[in-house]
Structure formats: structure tokens, C-alpha cells
Amino acid sequence: xxxxxxxxxxxxxxxxxxxxxxxxLLKIESLIAKERKSAESSPNKExxxxxxxxxxxxxxxDIINTLCEEKFIDDKRYATFFAKDKSSLQGWGENKIKYTLxxxxxxxxxxxxxxxxxxxxxxxxKLKKVIATKRDSLRGDPxxxxxLIRFLLSRGYTWQQFNDLI
Numbered sequence: 001x002x003x004x005x006x007x008x009x010x011x012x013x014x015x016x017x018x019x020x021x022x023x024x025l026l027k028i029e030s031l032i033a034k035e036r037k038s039a040e041s042s043p044n045k046e047x048x049x050x051x052x053x054x055x056x057x058x059x060x061x062d063i064i065n066t067l068c069e070e071k072f073i074d075d076k077r078y079a080t081f082f083a084k085d086k087s088s089l090q091g092w093g094e095n096k097i098k099y100t101l102x103x104x105x106x107x108x109x110x111x112x113x114x115x116x117x118x119x120x121x122x123x124x125x126k127l128k129k130v131i132a133t134k135r136d137s138l139r140g141d142p143x144x145x146x147x148l149i150r151f152l153l154s155r156g157y158t159w160q161q162f163n164d165l166i
Contacts, residue, residue: 001031001035002058003057003058003059003062003063006028006031006032006058006063007063007066007067009031010024010027010028010063010067010072011067011070011072013027014067014072014073015072018077018078018081018082019073019078020073020075020078020079020104020105020106021064021068021073021075021105022104022105023104024063024064024067024073025060025064028058028060028063028064029060032058032060035058075106075107075110076110076113076114078106079101079106079110079111079113079114080113080114080117082097082100082101082114083097083101083111083114083115083117083118084114084117084118084119086100087118087119087122087123087126088118088119088122088123088126091126091127091129091130091155092155092156093127093152093155093156093157093158093161094115094118094156094157094158095156095157095158096154096155096156097111097114097115097118097156098111098115098156099156101114127152127157127161127162127165128165130152130155131148131152131162131165131166134147134148134151134152135148135166145166148166149162149166152166
């Protein structure tokens, strides 16, 4: 597999959903590692125009830069979609979203922008549903309030966001 084939594969992948630079880098490195393992296991490959390109000559950074230039990868766009999705569908709070995006290597300015795009009314409604669901599952537990608070903090909500609701 050569650099162009990997680039084409990443284009197809990025056209189906949003990815950040780090996610694609990990996928490219995985493909290169598989290619390297395959090359090491069969050393008698023919050398010529149709031979497999050496995995060492494939540049993941070049592939990622090309994908960024072609707008297949955009960390700001990724962060925005990620924040909206996790907030409205999974019921994550801003802190958990922020830390997850930081772990993915997203720039802090993009993270702040993404968090600002979250619909606060919708987020509050989701928080109410999360509280109600968790409260129902803890019914009868003598430490229900403590467990609920710990749960909400683990979901990335701040005390100020849920104190009045519980």
C-alpha cells in the first residue's frame, strides 16, 4: 500500500463522518504498522513499478496535511459536532466534553468555541432527564443523593449546574 492509497482510504473514511487529526493519525499509523508487519513476513517481494512502497517512506503528517487542506479534516468543525452530540445525545456536561477533546489534541480555542455552540436550554433539559433516570435507578438506596452527585460530576457537570435541580 502506498501513500496515495492510504490517502484515498482516509478520504473515504472522512467522507462518512467527522474525525479529528489525532484519530486519523492513529488510523494511518495502524495501516503503516500492518504494512510493515506484512513486508517483514514476506521479504522476497519483487522490486519494480508494481511493488509495495516501503512503509517507512509513507508520511502520516503529509497525508493529514493534505486531508486538512482538502477540508476532509477540520478540528474546529469536529469539536463543534462532538460537543453538540455528546451534550444532547449522551448527556455529557461541559467539563467531560472539554477534557475528552483535550485528550484528542484539539486546540483550546476550538474547544471553547465548541462549548459555546452548545444549546444551553437543550443541555439543561437533557440534564433534567439524566437526573430523573438516575434518581429512579437509585430509588430506595440510602446513599442515593451522594451517588447521584458523584454520577453527575463524572458526567462532566458542575455543582452549579445541577445543585438546584436535585
